[in-house]
Amino acid sequence: MQIIKKTGLEAVRKARELGAGKVLELLDRKGLVGRGGASFPTAKKWKFALETKSDEKFVICNADEGEPGAFKDKFILQNNPETLIEGILVASYIISAKRAFIYLRGEYEYLKGNLEKVIKKVVKDSKSDVSIEVVVGAGSYVCGEETAIIRSIEGFRGQPYFKPPFPPVQGLWGKPTVINNVETLAAAAQALVFDDWNPSLRLFSVSGCVENAGVFELPLGVRLSALLKLAKPKGKVKALLFGCFGGSMPYKDIELTPENICGEDCLHGSCSVIVVDDSHSMVGLSYVIAKFFAYESCGKCTPCREGTVRVMYLMKKLKDMKASKEDLVLLEELAHHIKDTSLCGLGQSSTNHIITGLKHFREDFEDRIL
Amino acid sequence: MKIKLDNKEIECDANKTLLHICKDNSINIPTLCYQESLKPDARCRVCLVELNGKLVTSCSTFPVEGCSVITKSDRVVKARKMNVELIMAGHVQTCSIDKYAHNLCGMLEEIGLQGIRFDPIRDYEQDLGSAVVREDNKCINCGRCVRTCGEIQEVFAIDFASRGFNEHVAPYCEHNLADVACIKCGQCILHCPVGAIHEREHLFEVLKVLKDKRKKVIVQAAPSIRATLGEEFGMPAGSLVTGKMVAALRKCGFYKVFDVNLGADMTIMEEASEFLRRVGKGGPFPMITTCCPGWILMMEHFYPEMIKKNNMSTCKSPHEMLGMLTKTYYAQKESLNPEDIVVVSVMPCTAKKFESTRPELESGVDYVLTTRECAKLIRHFNIDFANLADEDFDSALGVSSGAGAVFGASGGVMEAALRTAYEFGTGKGVTKLEFDQIRGLEGIKSGSIIINGKEIKFACAHGGANIRKLLKDKDKYHFIEFMACPGGCIGGGGQPPHFTRETLLKRAEAIYKADAIMPLRKSHENPVVKKIYSEFLDKPGSEKAEKLLHTYYQKRSEF
Numbered sequence: 001m002q003i004i005k006k007t008g009l010e011a012v013r014k015a016r017e018l019g020a021g022k023v024l025e026l027l028d029r030k031g032l033v034g035r036g037g038a039s040f041p042t043a044k045k046w047k048f049a050l051e052t053k054s055d056e057k058f059v060i061c062n063a064d065e066g067e068p069g070a071f072k073d074k075f076i077l078q079n080n081p082e083t084l085i086e087g088i089l090v091a092s093y094i095i096s097a098k099r100a101f102i103y104l105r106g107e108y109e110y111l112k113g114n115l116e117k118v119i120k121k122v123v124k125d126s127k128s129d130v131s132i133e134v135v136v137g138a139g140s141y142v143c144g145e146e147t148a149i150i151r152s153i154e155g156f157r158g159q160p161y162f163k164p165p166f167p168p169v170q171g172l173w174g175k176p177t178v179i180n181n182v183e184t185l186a187a188a189a190q191a192l193v194f195d196d197w198n199p200s201l202r203l204f205s206v207s208g209c210v211e212n213a214g215v216f217e218l219p220l221g222v223r224l225s226a227l228l229k230l231a232k233p234k235g236k237v238k239a240l241l242f243g244c245f246g247g248s249m250p251y252k253d254i255e256l257t258p259e260n261i262c263g264e265d266c267l268h269g270s271c272s273v274i275v276v277d278d279s280h281s282m283v284g285l286s287y288v289i290a291k292f293f294a295y296e297s298c299g300k301c302t303p304c305r306e307g308t309v310r311v312m313y314l315m316k317k318l319k320d321m322k323a324s325k326e327d328l329v330l331l332e333e334l335a336h337h338i339k340d341t342s343l344c345g346l347g348q349s350s351t352n353h354i355i356t357g358l359k360h361f362r363e364d365f366e367d368r369i370l
Numbered sequence: 371m372k373i374k375l376d377n378k379e380i381e382c383d384a385n386k387t388l389l390h391i392c393k394d395n396s397i398n399i400p401t402l403c404y405q406e407s408l409k410p411d412a413r414c415r416v417c418l419v420e421l422n423g424k425l426v427t428s429c430s431t432f433p434v435e436g437c438s439v440i441t442k443s444d445r446v447v448k449a450r451k452m453n454v455e456l457i458m459a460g461h462v463q464t465c466s467i468d469k470y471a472h473n474l475c476g477m478l479e480e481i482g483l484q485g486i487r488f489d490p491i492r493d494y495e496q497d498l499g500s501a502v503v504r505e506d507n508k509c510i511n512c513g514r515c516v517r518t519c520g521e522i523q524e525v526f527a528i529d530f531a532s533r534g535f536n537e538h539v540a541p542y543c544e545h546n547l548a549d550v551a552c553i554k555c556g557q558c559i560l561h562c563p564v565g566a567i568h569e570r571e572h573l574f575e576v577l578k579v580l581k582d583k584r585k586k587v588i589v590q591a592a593p594s595i596r597a598t599l600g601e602e603f604g605m606p607a608g609s610l611v612t613g614k615m616v617a618a619l620r621k622c623g624f625y626k627v628f629d630v631n632l633g634a635d636m637t638i639m640e641e642a643s644e645f646l647r648r649v650g651k652g653g654p655f656p657m658i659t660t661c662c663p664g665w666i667l668m669m670e671h672f673y674p675e676m677i678k679k680n681n682m683s684t685c686k687s688p689h690e691m692l693g694m695l696t697k698t699y700y701a702q703k704e705s706l707n708p709e710d711i712v713v714v715s716v717m718p719c720t721a722k723k724f725e726s727t728r729p730e731l732e733s734g735v736d737y738v739l740t741t742r743e744c745a746k747l748i749r750h751f752n753i754d755f756a757n758l759a760d761e762d763f764d765s766a767l768g769v770s771s772g773a774g775a776v777f778g779a780s781g782g783v784m785e786a787a788l789r790t791a792y793e794f795g796t797g798k799g800v801t802k803l804e805f806d807q808i809r810g811l812e813g814i815k816s817g818s819i820i821i822n823g824k825e826i827k828f829a830c831a832h833g834g835a836n837i838r839k840l841l842k843d844k845d846k847y848h849f850i851e852f853m854a855c856p857g858g859c860i861g862g863g864g865q866p867p868h869f870t871r872e873t874l875l876k877r878a879e880a881i882y883k884a885d886a887i888m889p890l891r892k893s894h895e896n897p898v899v900k901k902i903y904s905e906f907l908d909k910p911g912s913e914k915a916e917k918l919l920h921t922y923y924q925k926r927s928e929f
Contacts, residue, residue, distance in 0.1 A: 140533065157530060162412040162430045299530065299537025302415045305511065306456035309535035310488055330487055337452045340425050340445075341415050
């Protein structure tokens with residue numbers, strides 16, 4: 001596996017040797033893009049922060065992996081924290097930040113001790129003057145959103161804030177801040193060091209109705225059947241969910257690229273795949289996801305705060321076979337409304353499972369109507 | 371910058387948000403969580419417009435070169451309607467607030483909302499504070515109160531708690547508002563678009579006592595009421611309605627109508643004397659005014675070290691002084707039993723409601739009505755306020771000077787005190803009565819004056835955030851005036867809702883006009899004040915005055 005190859009302080013050394021400009025050029029050439037879901041070119045993000053003048057800059061590593069069905073960041077934190085820390089040091093060096101944070105998901109608190117030990121060692125061995133602090137979240141899903149992370153680290157309520165200004169221009173305490181996903185930062189260190197570094201390799205978290213759930217490293221564009229062969233589905237695969245927010249699609253042996261997934265109205269997000277076999281109804285599944293989002297909505301904006309709970313009630317009605325035709329119409333209207341008008345990305349994608357579910361598995365929903 | 375607004379090419383300011391650009395082009399966009407004096411938060415999602423085919427909140431979005439903004443498409447209308455429907459479903463269905471003061475119910479027609487397809491789910495208890503009452507069942511989570519408390523007042527008494535549909539506004543650790551470090555300024559009330567926060571009403575108690583034949587119910591009106599009460603009856607901001615106010619109150623059945631401006635004159639007499647005593651002794655400085663009960667609470671909660679350092683003046687606030695004098699001096703003079711007298715203050719303030727319950731004051735004031743409650747009372751008696759003939763205050767405790775009038779605006783207490791202190795100190799009158807350097811709406815104002823060869827530096831601040839700022843270098847000054855509400859009492863938490871600087875400026879103008887038209891403009895020239903001292907109190911700072919007109923303070927929790 002590429003992602004667990006250790007860079008052994010080589011990345012920091014090379015970054016210092018090349019200087020900011022050449023490192024950004026190299027990362028750009030190697031095609032490093034963000035692995036958190038948006039696939040934004042990493043070099044471009046760092047460049048924004050580099051070019052913004054400020055007395056203080058920050059780097060934040062987003063380790064708030066709260067998405068159900070995603071566990072690749074945990075895999076890196078457990079198996080290759082050294083390279084991740086190096087990635088953070090490289091990013092700090094490039095934008096000349098003196099303080100960096102790892103925003104760790106509340107449920108991953110047990111990783112904190114080991115992580116701090118590694119930080120101490122890597123920072124000392126690389127003779128870096130950057131201080132890296134591990135901040136443990138309080139278990140809120142929305143704190144995976146970058147502006148919410150900023151608010152949370154600042155000590156406020158972890159709620160997202162509207163953009164622009166974007167964090168690389170105005171982030172933590174109003175200063176330019178680079179926020180990258182765990183996988184991105186580790187990959188950045190590796191991209192600098194290894195000549196044969198492959199930009200298309202991704203970590204797929206596969207779970208659901210499979211015997212061999214886990215993290216698989218495969219290139220983007222791999223056939224779905226190849227991925228499923230590794231994961232060993234238990235029954236006949238009916239549908240796939242790309243995390244809770246990515247939406248669902250009926251099983252088709254497509255090549256897994258962001259474009260192909262988008263073609264099915266889904267979001268590939270952070271490459272998490274939940275396998276659903278034909279023993280499950282999409283309605284029951286949607287209800288569970290709706291419950292999750294109603295519980296995890298931060299409560300800031302109207303459509304998400306009021307909408308997700310209404311969606312949950314409607315889904316419950318549908319699940320219990322108490323819903324009318326009008327309820328289904330309202331559900332669909334609400335789903336599109338929440339997607340259209342919510343403040344942050346998490347709110348906007350909170351009804352993808354219903355929109356795609358209604359598109360691909362409409363009969364599952366309509367069967368439940370009174 | 372050139373943009374397309376509703377398919378019409380227009381020139382616009384790139385530093386303005388879409389909301390303001392639309393406003394400049396006479397397009398009205400409904401808003402709930404947005405307010406000019408607060409930073410945009412983009413919570414309510416009602417001000418949606420289409421920017422290049424994407425729905426965005428106009429309150430927080432800036433234009434980009436050549437962009438196309440659509441404000442009236444079906445998509446926009448539908449999205450706004452749905453958000454208002456979702457909000458209304460959470461808002462209590464039996465709401466009965468006046469439409470004009472209530473942004474949400476006022477906007478339903480404009481939005482075109484007909485029915486609500488969701489059942490109500492909220493069920494919160496009323497938080498009955500001593501001055502401010504919160505009703506979470508009416509709350510729509512717009513966060514205006516939270517931002518007001520944090521950004522403008524820097525008190526942070528309330529914030530959001532819980533998440534998702536359980537998110538609600540709550541004081542520290544879900545305590546009641548009465549039990550946390552809240553200064554009861556009532557600014558949150560002014561900013562609430564749905565009436566989910568309001569004052570603890572004393573209206574019913576007052577109506578009850580007005581019917582009681584054995585009681586002599588005496589009303590006293592604060593300096594700023596005459597500059598704002600007219601707004602409640604549809605008059606433009608800055609209408610001075612002193613005579614109509616007195617006539618209306620008399621029509622409501624009050625036995626006497628007294629003027630708190632007289633109390634203000636008394637405060638000045640005591641405060642100016644106290645200040646000169648300090649000048650003579652060389653301290654302790656700065657001396658800080660104590661007319662504002664919101665500021666006193668702020669000091670007790672957050673800056674209790676000032677009590678030990680004796681920075682605070684010991685004077686009671688004007689209406690407390692007058693209430694006390696009514697029940698002692700006036701009762702004695704008219705041979706009334708003080709127990710038969712009920713004093714009702716009409717105040718621009720919610721913190722005064724709390725103040726009148728302080729045990730250490732042994733307050734002479736029984737009930738406090740806000741300007742809004744006073745208007746409700748007048749409407750209750752079906753009085754045609756606008757067409758009333760002017761009447762005068764009852765002369766026993768109703769003669770005042772212009773110095774008392776300016777108490778209503780920020781910087782006024784200082785100005786009035788300086789007029790008297792200068793003359794007491796030097797024996798000469800000030801050459802110019804208007805202290806321009808401490809007038810206006812600047813957050814922090816300062817100046818200096820020479821009294822007997824000594825330079826006295828003074829400053830004033832209004833609004834909690836400005837107070838905190840000025841307190842950082844308080845030691846530079848000798849005399850400081852603090853007002854908890856932006857603009858002073860004219861912007862008080864009990865006033866009619868006002869959202870623009872212009873309204874405040876107009877009200878201040880009216881206050882200064884009330885001063886300028888007075889034949890007497892210095893507190894110590896007021897004949898009634900002279901009479902009170904000669905007949906009753908002896909002189910400022912006498913033992914009797916200390917007992918009746920001065921008070922002490924206590925440390926309170928920071929949380």
